[in-house]
Amino acid sequence: MDKTPLIDIKNISKQYKGATFLSLDKVNLQIRTGEVYGLLGPNGAGKTTLISILCGLIKPTSGEVLISGNSFKTHAKEIQKSIGVVPQEYALYPKLTAKENLFYFGSMFGLTKSELKPIIISHLDQLGLLPFADKKIKTFSGGMKRRVNLIAGILHNPKLLFLDEPTVGVDVQSKQAITAKLRELNKSGTTIIYTSHHLREAQDLCSLVGIIDSGKIIAEDTPSKLIADTKEARNLEDVFIELTGRELRDYA
Numbered sequence: 062m063d064k065t066p067l068i069d070i071k072n073i074s075k076q077y078k079g080a081t082f083l084s085l086d087k088v089n090l091q092i093r094t095g096e097v098y099g100l101l102g103p104n105g106a107g108k109t110t111l112i113s114i115l116c117g118l119i120k121p122t123s124g125e126v127l128i129s130g131n132s133f134k135t136h137a138k139e140i141q142k143s144i145g146v147v148p149q150e151y152a153l154y155p156k157l158t159a160k161e162n163l164f165y166f167g168s169m170f171g172l173t174k175s176e177l178k179p180i181i182i183s184h185l186d187q188l189g190l191l192p193f194a195d196k197k198i199k200t201f202s203g204g205m206k207r208r209v210n211l212i213a214g215i216l217h218n219p220k221l222l223f224l225d226e227p228t229v230g231v232d233v234q235s236k237q238a239i240t241a242k243l244r245e246l247n248k249s250g251t252t253i254i255y256t257s258h259h260l261r262e263a264q265d266l267c268s269l270v271g272i273i274d275s276g277k278i279i280a281e282d283t284p285s286k287l288i289a290d291t292k293e294a295r296n297l298e299d300v301f302i303e304l305t306g307r308e309l310r311d312y313a
C-alpha cells in the first residue's frame with residue numbers, strides 16, 4: 062500500500078450559518094491510497110458534513126483539505142475529475158430511464174456516448190440491473206435506485222470514491238451487491254471513504270475506521286484493533302457503544 066496520504070485533513074472545523082455549535086471541531090485525519098475508510102458515528106455526529114467537505118460540496122469554516130497534495134482553493138477542477146461522489150439523497154431523474162440517467166451523469170465527466178455505452182452496460186450487468194436498463198427510475202425500488210446512484214458516481218473510474226450511507230434503507234440482496242461492488246472497485250485501485258450506520262458491514266468491509274461524535278474523531282484504527290483494544294468487545298458495535306454511549310441522539 063502506498064504510504065503517501067491521498068487525503069490530508071488539517072484541523073477542519075465547521076460552523077453552519079446561524080448555528081451556535083461546531084458540527085466539526087478541529088478534525089485531523091490522513092487517509093492513504095488503497096484504504097476502505099469507514100466514517101462511523103451516531104446521528105448528528107458530523108459524518109455528512111465531513112464527507113461533504115472532503116468532496117468539495119461545502120467549505121470548512123477553518124482548516125484545509127488536501128487531496129493528493131492539492132487544495133480545493135487552487136485545484137478544484139483537477140480534484141473533481143479524480144473523485145467520485147455518491148450522495149445520500151438520490152441524484153437521479155425519476156422520469157428518465159436508468160440508462161438515460163447514466164448517460165447524462167457520464168457526459169458531465171466529458172465522456173462520449175460511445176465511451177460510456179460499454180461502461181454503463183458492464184456496471185448495470187454487475188449490479189443486476191441490465192434487464193431494467195430501459196425502465197424509468199420512478200418505477201425502481203429503493204435498492205435499485207441506490208445501485209444506479211452508485212453507478213452514476215463511478216462512470217469516470219475515479220481513483221477516490223466518497224459515499225454517504227450507500228446501503229441505507231435497502232434489502233440484504235442490494236446491500237450485498239453494493240458491498241461486493243465496493244470491494245471490487247477497491248481491489249482494482251479505488252480508495253473508498255464511506256459513512257454507514259451498519260457496523261457489521263463496516264467491520265467486514267473497512268481497512269480502517271474513524272469514529273466521530275459531536276464533530277470530533279474519538280477513535281481511529283482497524284476494526285480488529287478497535288475490537289481487541291476495547292474491554293469485552295466482541296464486535297464493532299460493542300466498541301461503538303463503549304465509545305459513544307447508549308443515549309439516544311435525536312435532534313430536530
Ligand SMILES: Nc1ncnc2c1ncn2[C@@H]1O[C@H](COP(=O)(O)OP(=O)(O)OP(=O)(O)O)[C@@H](O)[C@H]1O
Pocket residue numbers: 077078080084102103104105106107108109110111312
Ligand atoms: N445545513 C445545515 N445547517 C445547520 N446545521 C446543520 C446543517 N447540516 C447539518 N447540520 C448540523 O450539523 C450536525 C452534524 O450533522 P451531519 O448531517 O453532518 O451529521 P451525520 O453524522 O451525518 O448525521 P446522520 O447520521 O443523522 O446523517 C448536526 O447537529 C446537524 O443538525
